[in-house]
Amino acid sequence: MRALIAIDWGTSSLRGARLSVTGQVLESREFARGILTVPPGQFEAVFNELFGDWMAAPHALCLISGMAGSRQGWQEAPYCPCPAGFAELGQHLLWLQADRIALVPGLSCMNPDTLNTPDVMRGEEVQLFGALQLAERNTATLVLPGTHSKWVQVEHGRVTRFSTFMTGEVYALLSQHSILGKTLDLNGTFDETAFLQGVDQSQQAGSVLNKVFAVRTLGLFERLSAAVLPSYLSGLLIGEELRHQNVPPAQGPVILIGSDALTLRYTLALRHLGIACQSRGAEATWAGLHALATKLTNKP
Amino acid sequence: MRALIAIDWGTSSLRGARLSVTGQVLESREFARGILTVPPGQFEAVFNELFGDWMAAPHALCLISGMAGSRQGWQEAPYCPCPAGFAELGQHLLWLQADRIALVPGLSCMNPDTLNTPDVMRGEEVQLFGALQLAERNTATLVLPGTHSKWVQVEHGRVTRFSTFMTGEVYALLSQHSILGKTLDLNGTFDETAFLQGVDQSQQAGSVLNKVFAVRTLGLFERLSAAVLPSYLSGLLIGEELRHQNVPPAQGPVILIGSDALTLRYTLALRHLGIACQSRGAEATWAGLHALATKLTNKP
Numbered sequence: 015m016r017a018l019i020a021i022d023w024g025t026s027s028l029r030g031a032r033l034s035v036t037g038q039v040l041e042s043r044e045f046a047r048g049i050l051t052v053p054p055g056q057f058e059a060v061f062n063e064l065f066g067d068w069m070a071a072p073h074a075l076c077l078i079s080g081m082a083g084s085r086q087g088w089q090e091a092p093y094c095p096c097p098a099g100f101a102e103l104g105q106h107l108l109w110l111q112a113d114r115i116a117l118v119p120g121l122s123c124m125n126p127d128t129l130n131t132p133d134v135m136r137g138e139e140v141q142l143f144g145a146l147q148l149a150e151r152n153t154a155t156l157v158l159p160g161t162h163s164k165w166v167q168v169e170h171g172r173v174t175r176f177s178t179f180m181t182g183e184v185y186a187l188l189s190q191h192s193i194l195g196k197t198l199d200l201n202g203t204f205d206e207t208a209f210l211q212g213v214d215q216s217q218q219a220g221s222v223l224n225k226v227f228a229v230r231t232l233g234l235f236e237r238l239s240a241a242v243l244p245s246y247l248s249g250l251l252i253g254e255e256l257r258h259q260n261v262p263p264a265q266g267p268v269i270l271i272g273s274d275a276l277t278l279r280y281t282l283a284l285r286h287l288g289i290a291c292q293s294r295g296a297e298a299t300w301a302g303l304h305a306l307a308t309k310l311t312n313k314p
Numbered sequence: 315m316r317a318l319i320a321i322d323w324g325t326s327s328l329r330g331a332r333l334s335v336t337g338q339v340l341e342s343r344e345f346a347r348g349i350l351t352v353p354p355g356q357f358e359a360v361f362n363e364l365f366g367d368w369m370a371a372p373h374a375l376c377l378i379s380g381m382a383g384s385r386q387g388w389q390e391a392p393y394c395p396c397p398a399g400f401a402e403l404g405q406h407l408l409w410l411q412a413d414r415i416a417l418v419p420g421l422s423c424m425n426p427d428t429l430n431t432p433d434v435m436r437g438e439e440v441q442l443f444g445a446l447q448l449a450e451r452n453t454a455t456l457v458l459p460g461t462h463s464k465w466v467q468v469e470h471g472r473v474t475r476f477s478t479f480m481t482g483e484v485y486a487l488l489s490q491h492s493i494l495g496k497t498l499d500l501n502g503t504f505d506e507t508a509f510l511q512g513v514d515q516s517q518q519a520g521s522v523l524n525k526v527f528a529v530r531t532l533g534l535f536e537r538l539s540a541a542v543l544p545s546y547l548s549g550l551l552i553g554e555e556l557r558h559q560n561v562p563p564a565q566g567p568v569i570l571i572g573s574d575a576l577t578l579r580y581t582l583a584l585r586h587l588g589i590a591c592q593s594r595g596a597e598a599t600w601a602g603l604h605a606l607a608t609k610l611t612n613k614p
C-alpha cells in the first residue's frame with residue numbers, strides 16, 4: 015500500500031488530504047479553487063502549485079474525485095454506469111499520469127420508474143462508499159443532502175440506483191429570488207417547530223407548487239413570523255423530498271452524509287416521519303478514496 | 315345603469331376600458347404603470363392623469379380591480395372571505411370617492427385539505443365572474459394560469475375554494491437562474507412533442523423536485539435538444555399542477571382564462587389527460603366589472 019494524496023475537487027471548493035497507509039489523515043488543505051475558478055488548460059498548474067510538495071514523495075499516488083472529472087474540469091472521465099461498486103469504479107479510473115494521478119469517474123443510472131430518465135453524480139460515489147466502509151455495511155439507503163440532494167440505493171456493495179432532487183437549489187431560488195422573499199426574513203435562526211410544521215404540511219395531499227405559496231399567505235395572515243418562515247419553507251421542501259421515498263426498514267438506518275447543519279435537518283425530518291438514520295461528515299470522502307486506493311494496490 | 319370606467323391595475327401593468335351601458339368596450343388604454351411603478355401617495359394623481367378625461371363624464375362610475383387594492387397599492391381593500399359571489403364582492407367594495415370610484419376587494423379562503431392554509435387572489439375574482447357570465451354558467455372549475463396560477467371552484471355563483479400554484483414563477487426561476495439554465499436554450503420555439511413528453515413524465519410516481527433534474531440529464535445524454543428543453547420543463551411543471559386536480563367531469567368543461575400563449579399550453583395538457591376545457595381572454599375582466607356595476611346599480 016502506497017501513501018495516498020486524496021483530492022475532492024468540486025464546483026466551488028478544492029479539498030485535499032495526505033493519508034497514511036492505514037487511512038489516517040496526516041494533513042489536510044482546503045482552497046476556494048473550485049473548477050469554476052480554473053481556466054481551461056490550467057488544472058495541472060493549479061494542482062502542482064497547491065499539492066506539488068505532497069506529490070514529491072516517492073511513489074505518491076493521487077486520486078481525484080468530484081467535478082474535476084466533468085466536461086468543464088481537468089479532463090472528462092466518462093460516467094461509470096450502474097449497477098457499480100468499487101470494482102467498476104477502479105476499472106473506470108481515468109489516469110492523467112500513469113500509475114500516479116487518476117480521476118475517479120462519476121456514476122450514471124437509468125431510472126425505470128421515471129420513463130428511463132438518466133441520472134448522474136460526481137464525487138458523491140466516493141463519499142457513499144466511504145460512509146459504507148465506516149459503517150461496515152454493504153446494503154443501505156444513503157442520502158447526500160445539498161444543492162442537488164442524492165438518494166442512493168446500495169445492495170451488496172453496489173449502487174443499484176439513485177435519484178437527484180433539486181431541493182437545495184429550489185430553496186435558494188424561492189427564498190432569495192421569488193415573491194416569497196418579500197415575506198420571509200433570511201436572518202432568522204433555525205426554528206424546529208416551524209420546520210416540522212412544514213414537514214407535516216408536505217405530507218398532505220396536493221402539489222408542492224401550491225404548498226410553497228403558503229409561505230406568503232401564512233406571513234400575510236400573521237400565522238407565522240418572517241423569522242421562522244425560512245425554516246417552514248425548508249421543512250416543506252425537505253418533506254416533499256422524503257415523501258416520495260420508499261425506505262425498506264429491514265435495511266437498517268438510513269445513512270446521511272453531509273455538513274452538520276444539513277444532516278441535522280434531515281435527521282429531524284426523517285425521525286419525525288419514523289425513519290431511523292445516522293450521519294457521516296467529510297471523513298467519508300477520505301475513507302472512500304483510501305478504500306479505493308487499497309483495492310487498486312491489492313489487485314493481483 | 316351608468317357608464318362604467320373599468321380598471322385592472324396589476325403589479326406590472328395598468329389597463330382601463332370605457333364601457334357602454336350594455337358592457338361594450340368603447341375605448342381601451344394600457345400603460346406600463348403597474349403599482350410597483352407608483353410611489354406611495356401618488357395613486358390618485360396617476361389615475362387622474364391617465365383617466366381624468368373619462369371620469370369627467372357626468373355620473374361616471376369607476377371600479378378598479380387588481381393589486382391597486384393591496385397593501386402596496388392605492389389603499390388596502392381587505393380580502394372578502396369565501397364562499398363569496400357577486401353579492402359579497404359588492405358589499406366589500408372599498409369606496410375611494412363615494413358612489414364614484416371603488417376598489418374591488420380580492421378573495422381569501424382557508425383550505426381544509428392543506429391544514430387550513432390561507433390562500434388569496436386579487437383581480438382574478440373579477441375575471442372569473444366575467445368568464446362565468448360570458449359562458450352563462452354558475453358552477454365550474456376555472457383556471458387562471460400565470461406566474462401564480464389559480465384553480466377555482468365555483469358552485470351556484472359563489473367561489474367555494476381556490477388554490478394558488480407557483481408554476482409560472484418556478485418555471486422562470488428554474489429556466490433562468492438554476493443549473494438547468496446551462497442545458498436549455500430559451501430562444502427555442504414551443505415544441506408540442508417535448509411539452510407532452512414533460513406532461514407524461516409529470517404523471518409518473520415521484521417528486522417534481524427530482525423530475526426537473528431530468529432537464530439537465532436529458533440534455534447531457536443528448537436525448538432532447540437544448541431548443542426543446544424549455545417546452546419539456548414547461549410540460550413537467552404544468553403537468554405537476556394538473557396532476558393534483560380533481561375535476562368533477564359532470565360540471566362541464568374547465569374554463570381557462572388568460573393569454574393565448576398560456577391557455578394553449580394548458581389546453582394541450584388538459585386534453586392530453588382527457589379533460590375538456592374552453593378558453594377566455596382579457597374580455598373576461600371587462601365583463602366581470604360590468605356585471606358587478608350592473609348589480610350595484612340595480613340594487614334596491
